[in-house]
Amino acid sequence: MTATTSEKKICVPGERLFADGEEHRSGKGTHSTHGFIYAAVAGFLHVVPSPIGEEKASTVEVRRFEDDDHAVPFLGAIVTAKVLNIGSRFANCGEKIFKRSCSIVCVGNSILSHPFNAQLRREDIQATERDKVEVQKCVRPADVILARVIGLGDNQTSFYLSTAEEELGVVFGTSDAGFKLIPISWIHMQCSLTSDKEQRKVAKVPNLNLKTTSS
Amino acid sequence: MRLPASSLPLSHFTQSSSGLPSHSDRQNTANMRPFFIRANVLESAKGSAYIEMGNTKLVCSVDGPKEITVSSDSGDAYSEGILNVRVKFAVFSHQERTVSDADAHRRIGDPTELETKLAANIQDGLSPAVCLDRIPRAQIDINCTILEDQGGVLSAALICASSALADAGIDMYDLVLSSSLAVVDNDQMIVDPSTTCLADKPISGSVTVALMPSLNQVVTCEQSGACSPETLRKAIRLATECCVKLHPLVQKALVTSVRLRSRPK
Numbered sequence: 237m238t239a240t241t242s243e244k245k246i247c248v249p250g251e252r253l254f255a256d257g258e259e260h261r262s263g264k265g266t267h268s269t270h271g272f273i274y275a276a277v278a279g280f281l282h283v284v285p286s287p288i289g290e291e292k293a294s295t296v297e298v299r300r301f302e303d304d305d306h307a308v309p310f311l312g313a314i315v316t317a318k319v320l321n322i323g324s325r326f327a328n329c330g331e332k333i334f335k336r337s338c339s340i341v342c343v344g345n346s347i348l349s350h351p352f353n354a355q356l357r358r359e360d361i362q363a364t365e366r367d368k369v370e371v372q373k374c375v376r377p378a379d380v381i382l383a384r385v386i387g388l389g390d391n392q393t394s395f396y397l398s399t400a401e402e403e404l405g406v407v408f409g410t411s412d413a414g415f416k417l418i419p420i421s422w423i424h425m426q427c428s429l430t431s432d433k434e435q436r437k438v439a440k441v442p443n444l445n446l447k448t449t450s451s
Numbered sequence: 452m453r454l455p456a457s458s459l460p461l462s463h464f465t466q467s468s469s470g471l472p473s474h475s476d477r478q479n480t481a482n483m484r485p486f487f488i489r490a491n492v493l494e495s496a497k498g499s500a501y502i503e504m505g506n507t508k509l510v511c512s513v514d515g516p517k518e519i520t521v522s523s524d525s526g527d528a529y530s531e532g533i534l535n536v537r538v539k540f541a542v543f544s545h546q547e548r549t550v551s552d553a554d555a556h557r558r559i560g561d562p563t564e565l566e567t568k569l570a571a572n573i574q575d576g577l578s579p580a581v582c583l584d585r586i587p588r589a590q591i592d593i594n595c596t597i598l599e600d601q602g603g604v605l606s607a608a609l610i611c612a613s614s615a616l617a618d619a620g621i622d623m624y625d626l627v628l629s630s631s632l633a634v635v636d637n638d639q640m641i642v643d644p645s646t647t648c649l650a651d652k653p654i655s656g657s658v659t660v661a662l663m664p665s666l667n668q669v670v671t672c673e674q675s676g677a678c679s680p681e682t683l684r685k686a687i688r689l690a691t692e693c694c695v696k697l698h699p700l701v702q703k704a705l706v707t708s709v710r711l712r713s714r715p716k
Contacts, residue, residue: 246616246706246709246710248622248701248702248705248706249617249622249623249624249626249663249705250623250624250625250626250663250664251702252665265622266557267582267622267624269624269666270666274624274625274665274666275621276582276622276623277617277620277621277623278541278617278618278705278706278709279620279709280622280707280709280713300620300712301713302711305515306583307586307589307620307621308516308586308587308588308589310587312453319463349517350515350517350518351496351518352515352517352518352588352589353518355651373658374525388530388587388588394518394588395588398628
């Protein structure tokens with residue numbers, strides 16, 4: 237992989253790459269100003285063919301490393317967060333210094349260098365019966381959840397998360413006894429040592445070799 | 452210790468020999484001080500750069516985007532990211548140490564008045580260049596440490612900080628390049644002066660210009676002292692030419708750092 241990247245052109249921020257016409261679209265790591273596409277980061281230039289259905293033929297991207305790299309949680313992103321504490325109306329994922337929030341650790345496939353605070357509100361945990369949800373039956377502190385960023389929040393609060401989809405919810409949990417929880421249905425998880433069942437909103441993570449039995 | 456305001460430093464009475472060639476005639480942009488820049492100098496920082504302009508040396512490190520820690524006066528939501536710039540002069544960076552009135556009451560560890568002013572100038576200069584709308588609710592920490600101050604600190608800091616930002620992989624519209632010059636006798640101009648060469652000259656003012664070369668936009672223009680509008684126009688034009696001369700050097704430093712980072716460890 238390094239052999240191909242060493243042959244690619246290295247760009248510097250502000251370098252003019254292409255005209256922003258019919259053939260090229262500005263992608264990640266570039267910006268489009270005054271009708272031209274400029275590089276926005278220092279990295280390798282990639283010209284990838286656009287997916288079918290896009291108007292323009294190719295997308296111009298400047299990437300520092302081979303894989304996709306996110307720095308900040310953005311609206312609509314799927315994030316991995318750790319729940320710090322819960323209240324009656326929300327679950328907070330975050331750091332001890334701040335008031336309570338979930339702590340966003342990863343965005344998509346990239347691990348963030350600095351965790352961000354976020355909040356999961358009670359009405360955003362489930363898609364159905366949103367007001368009758370009990371937070372402690374869906375998430376607990378020290379759970380690792382997959383969630384989607386639905387709001388940026390204002391000055392006082394942090395990002396807002398939602399697990400109101402089948403694929404989102406608790407991925408890893410810790411039981412009351414302190415051991416790993418294994419999912420056994422969409423609302424139950426079982427402790428690996430004591431076999432106690434606990435209620436969680438389980439994420440439907442695809443391609444995992446887990447045996448799921450209906451409760 | 453606070454010195455009386457009317458004291459003069461000893462160097463005022465001694466001949467200072469810097470070892471560099473005399474810079475008496477420096478209207479020509481070819482007479483800029485030797486310039487060196489290198490990116491990715493600090494292993495621990497996300498992005499960093501080290502710059503030398505003559506004897507002025509400074510290093511800058513960038514961290515982020517991270518959660519916002521500085522309290523903001525405005526109650527608006529953070530639709531854009533913010534830059535948090537901190538400047539620190541090393542203890543050995545200055546030749547003369549006089550404590551100004553404003554600094555006499557500061558606690559140890561707080562930035563001095565000069566450091567605060569410099570940080571504000573750097574933030575003003577860099578904010579137009581960084582794509583802050585792509586990092587909402589995030590803060591980028593920029594820490595500049597000035598190892599030796601021999602003139603042109605603001606210019607050096609702007610170039611160093613923008614290189615460090617580019618080295619950290621933060622989205623930018625363009626690099627920021629900067630150059631300073633001194634106006635002597637309201638007419639002659641000395642490009643990129645060092646403090647030693649200005650020690651015995653009647654300076655009427657100084658101009659610092661920072662611009663984004665590819666987009667051809669000036670981001671900062673600082674002028675102190677007094678000069679005629681025609682002189683100012685000439686000074687800005689001259690400073691812009693100097694900035695353009697520095698562009699290939701900064702580009703080369705960044706390309707080298709990208710190549711080094713992509714090598715397998």
